[in-house]
Amino acid sequence: MKKLSFTLLLSVVVTGMAIAGSFQVGLQGQKQTGMGLIGTGFTVGPSAVFFNPGSLTFLESKLSFSAGLSPIFSSVAFQKTAPSLYEAQTDNPMGTPFSFYAAGKLNDKLSLGLGVYTPFGSSTVWEDNWAGRFLIQNISLMSIYVQPTVSYRLNDKLGIGAGFVYAYGNVALEKAVPVVGQDGAEGQASLEGSTGAYGFNAGISFHPTDKLELGLTYRSTVRMKVEGGDATFTVPASLATSFPEENTFDAELPLPGSVNLGASYKLSDKLQLGFDFHYVFWNVYDSLNIDFGENTSSLDDSENPRLLKDNWIVRVGGQYLLNDKLTLRAGGYYDSPAVEDDYYSPETPDAVKIGLTAGLSYSPTAKLDVDLSFLYVIGIERDVTYAPADFGGKYKYNAVIPGIGIMYSL
Amino acid sequence: MKTLKYLAFLLISAGILSCEPAIDDFEPNQGSADFSVYVALGNSLTAGYADGALYKSAQQTGYPVMLAAQFASVGGGAFKVPYMLDEYGLGGRRVLGPSTNCLGVTSLGPIMYPGTLNPANAAWIGDQGPFQNLGVPGARVSHLLAPGYGMLNPYYGRFASNPTTSSVLADALAQSPTFFSLWIGANDVLGYSTSGGDNCGDSLTTPEAFALYYGMLLDNLLAGGAKAVVANIPDVTSIPFFNTVPFAALVLTDQAQVDGLNAAYQALGFTFQLGPNPMVIQDLNAPAGMRQATPQDLILLTIPQDSIRCAGWGSMKPVPHRYVLDALEVTKVRNTINAFNLAIEAEADERGLAFVDANGILRSAESGLVFDGVTLNTAFVSGGVFSLDGVHLTPKGNAVVANAFIDAINARFGASVPKVVVNDYPGVAFP
Numbered sequence: 004m005k006k007l008s009f010t011l012l013l014s015v016v017v018t019g020m021a022i023a024g025s026f027q028v029g030l031q032g033q034k035q036t037g038m039g040l041i042g043t044g045f046t047v048g049p050s051a052v053f054f055n056p057g058s059l060t061f062l063e064s065k066l067s068f069s070a071g072l073s074p075i076f077s078s079v080a081f082q083k084t085a086p087s088l089y090e091a092q093t094d095n096p097m098g099t100p101f102s103f104y105a106a107g108k109l110n111d112k113l114s115l116g117l118g119v120y121t122p123f124g125s126s127t128v129w130e131d132n133w134a135g136r137f138l139i140q141n142i143s144l145m146s147i148y149v150q151p152t153v154s155y156r157l158n159d160k161l162g163i164g165a166g167f168v169y170a171y172g173n174v175a176l177e178k179a180v181p182v183v184g185q186d187g188a189e190g191q192a193s194l195e196g197s198t199g200a201y202g203f204n205a206g207i208s209f210h211p212t213d214k215l216e217l218g219l220t221y222r223s224t225v226r227m228k229v230e231g232g233d234a235t236f237t238v239p240a241s242l243a244t245s246f247p248e249e250n251t252f253d254a255e256l257p258l259p260g261s262v263n264l265g266a267s268y269k270l271s272d273k274l275q276l277g278f279d280f281h282y283v284f285w286n287v288y289d290s291l292n293i294d295f296g297e298n299t300s301s302l303d304d305s306e307n308p309r310l311l312k313d314n315w316i317v318r319v320g321g322q323y324l325l326n327d328k329l330t331l332r333a334g335g336y337y338d339s340p341a342v343e344d345d346y347y348s349p350e351t352p353d354a355v356k357i358g359l360t361a362g363l364s365y366s367p368t369a370k371l372d373v374d375l376s377f378l379y380v381i382g383i384e385r386d387v388t389y390a391p392a393d394f395g396g397k398y399k400y401n402a403v404i405p406g407i408g409i410m411y412s413l
Numbered sequence: 414m415k416t417l418k419y420l421a422f423l424l425i426s427a428g429i430l431s432c433e434p435a436i437d438d439f440e441p442n443q444g445s446a447d448f449s450v451y452v453a454l455g456n457s458l459t460a461g462y463a464d465g466a467l468y469k470s471a472q473q474t475g476y477p478v479m480l481a482a483q484f485a486s487v488g489g490g491a492f493k494v495p496y497m498l499d500e501y502g503l504g505g506r507r508v509l510g511p512s513t514n515c516l517g518v519t520s521l522g523p524i525m526y527p528g529t530l531n532p533a534n535a536a537w538i539g540d541q542g543p544f545q546n547l548g549v550p551g552a553r554v555s556h557l558l559a560p561g562y563g564m565l566n567p568y569y570g571r572f573a574s575n576p577t578t579s580s581v582l583a584d585a586l587a588q589s590p591t592f593f594s595l596w597i598g599a600n601d602v603l604g605y606s607t608s609g610g611d612n613c614g615d616s617l618t619t620p621e622a623f624a625l626y627y628g629m630l631l632d633n634l635l636a637g638g639a640k641a642v643v644a645n646i647p648d649v650t651s652i653p654f655f656n657t658v659p660f661a662a663l664v665l666t667d668q669a670q671v672d673g674l675n676a677a678y679q680a681l682g683f684t685f686q687l688g689p690n691p692m693v694i695q696d697l698n699a700p701a702g703m704r705q706a707t708p709q710d711l712i713l714l715t716i717p718q719d720s721i722r723c724a725g726w727g728s729m730k731p732v733p734h735r736y737v738l739d740a741l742e743v744t745k746v747r748n749t750i751n752a753f754n755l756a757i758e759a760e761a762d763e764r765g766l767a768f769v770d771a772n773g774i775l776r777s778a779e780s781g782l783v784f785d786g787v788t789l790n791t792a793f794v795s796g797g798v799f800s801l802d803g804v805h806l807t808p809k810g811n812a813v814v815a816n817a818f819i820d821a822i823n824a825r826f827g828a829s830v831p832k833v834v835v836n837d838y839p840g841v842a843f844p
Binding site: 382 | 433434439486508511521784785787788797829830834836840841842
């Protein structure tokens with residue numbers, strides 16, 4: 004009999020980490036989240052470490068801190084390409100992006116800051132036996148950026164700043180392997196790996212008048228390279244040698260940089276409105292290649308084209324100072340898709356996304372703000388496919404993201 | 414206070430749940446077809462035969478059962494199958510397991526399924542009918558018309574309404590079907606092919622006879638106004654049964670043996686070297702009644718491979734003719750199938766039937782078909798499409814066929830019958 008060799012095209016998949024357009028997490032500051040996630044040209048505290056390092060030097064307080072948490076309740080509905088009655092829905096665990104910032108003035112011109120935040124991440128959990136299980140069953144992607152920052156004021160109107168980014172990343176995913184045991188159980192692959200990488204975040208903040216603020220920032224692409232991640236296979240006993248139990252993998256996942264432009268204007272002492280425009284370099288994410296430590300006749304390295312395209316986001320928002328205790332915020336945004344219709348992988352809840360936000364700050368004292376935010380994300384339904392695996396259908400995404408934070412200024 | 418907290422919690426939960434995304438449901442539609450009484454006619458492929466036997470779970474995952482389940486959303490009625498009582502079934506079921514060859518090497522391959530025949534599997538159950546799955550393993554096109562066919566074929570005899578007088582066709586017509594599927598003709602070439610071609614006791618149905626019987630079947634089945642789907646015949650020479658054991662299965666590792674064979678066959682001009690060699694096969698048309706095989710000769714899956722390894726087959730002794738479908742015979746088979754398929758497609762066009770190009774699907778599967786991230790091909794065991802007899806389909810293979818039938822039906826009758834999810838069904842299971 005012919006040798007039992009076969010290539011399982013573990014190849015076709017192993018995922019695009021659910022970050023696209025989609026889960027670039029914009030939730031780096033509670034005040035910003037309340038007003039459409041704008042902040043490049045709208046400085047509201049030490050979160051400027053992330054939003055615009057150039058504006059850090061314009062903060063009035065000598066020392067300030069802020070911290071926040073935005074639990075994400077997201078869900079994706081799926082209906083297989085017609086004609087089919089097959090439907091599925093994710094059961095995603097709560098995502099927990101957080102942020103922490105500190106900023107201090109050394110003198111009138113020079114400020115230092117530190118930020119710890121989670122700009123990319125996602126958790127997508129489909130049922131283990133769902134129809135797309137050979138592409139992905141579940142995936143969790145987490146990244147934490149630590150960013151020490153320096154900001155310098157060139158004159159009354161112009162500040163520049165830059166931060167060095169150390170990024171820690173962790174990815175864990177599971178997918179079914181197309182072999183079946185005589186007990187009916189299908190194979191499964193579990194991959195998990197962590198890594199660190201570097202990048203930067205730089206910005207210019209321009210204040211031509213007391214009322215107008217303009218900002219421009221550039222964030223670099225961070226290339227996460229996992230080396231020696233754990234690859235574990237569960238397969239029928241007779242195939243064990245084809246899927247080495249304690250295997251490893253290398254892979255690279257780029258977290259895209261962006262150019263961001265923003266402005267805000269004080270219409271009155273109480274009302275300030277602004278907008279942001281982001282252009283995100285998703286184009287860097289061309290293919291996800293998994294290089295297994297040990298290959299066999301059944302286990303090839305896997306190349307998974309992603310072919311993402313750059314996307315852009317327009318955000319608008321504003322805040323209204325109701326009194327010295329209460330500030331109200333509102334905003335919204337439009338986020339264009341980064342994933343092409345033929346390369347839509349189900350770990351990536353990508354779509355045209357409309358975000359609607361609201362928020363408020365309660366200030367029991369002049370030094371302390373308690374910030375609340377609420378973000379509702381509506382993904383516009385897409386009818387798409389992942390052509391290399393011939394798996395497609397209609398996807399519809401949404402998310403509800405309440406948030407809470409505090410800011411303390413000395 | 415506590416009540417308030419609970420209330421707040423409930424409100425928040427409700428708010429979050431109500432935000433779950435929803436997609437408008439797909440609406441199935443029967444189009445101009447009427448699936449209320451669907452009967453399936455055909456051979457072993459239609460019966461749900463697999464792994465060398467007809468057994469219950471294979472019948473349950475045959476394509477007609479899948480079709481009937483999908484028709485249920487567009488007005489389809491009950492679909493009764495003459496089920497076997499167990500997983501042993503009737504035939505000689507194979508399962509994947511370890512076996513040790515004559516050289517003492519243990520490897521994974523098809524072995525006999527453990528168990529014994531339950532005589533009740535062969536007992537008459539025709540009084541429990543009518544059955545909507547009328548697929549009969551072994552049936553040729555003419556057999557479906559033959560009264561008393563149950564006396565010749567126990568697979569029909571067990572569920573025939575009257576084994577001594579009824580025909581498959583009559584059992585179908587008695588139900589006044591509104592829709593039928595007909596996939597017949599493979600056995601009109603397969604018996605000849607799997608027995609080794611000419612002079613091995615079986616023959617090809619002539620294209621003329623095939624067209625005649627096929628037309629008679631359709632005349633009868635369509636007379637009551639039924640709508641139908643028909644499928645053509647896969648090129649059987651492409652299935653694993655003929656493409657698993659290579660023509661060069663004679664692997665020589667000993668120079669002395671190579672020299673000995675070269676000397677012995679010098680007069681006939683056969684040459685041998687270290688490594689894989691074309692086997693010496695019996696060929697009644699060759700000068701000495703034997704020759705070395707070529708890539709165009711197909712070696713049957715049933716060849717006892719230990720005889721090649723340890724009993725000198727293919728080297729000291731020519732491989733018997735009944736284990737080889739030689740190049741000439743392959744051509745005959747292909748020409749016959751082409752003629753059958755021309756007749757089937759012409760009938761489908763003329764009579765307005767939905768038409769499934771099963772042969773085209775098999776062709777595409779040879780280079781690999783991808784379904785939801787799983788690549789299937791026609792390789793034995795690993796390919797996922799063909800079961801352990803190398804001829805019949807796995808449940809996954811049946812699902813591929815079911816979807817091809819649905820595509821054809823939807824196209825022909827303007828229907829929206831939902832497809833099956835191919836990967837809901839297994840391929841070959843591993844221990």
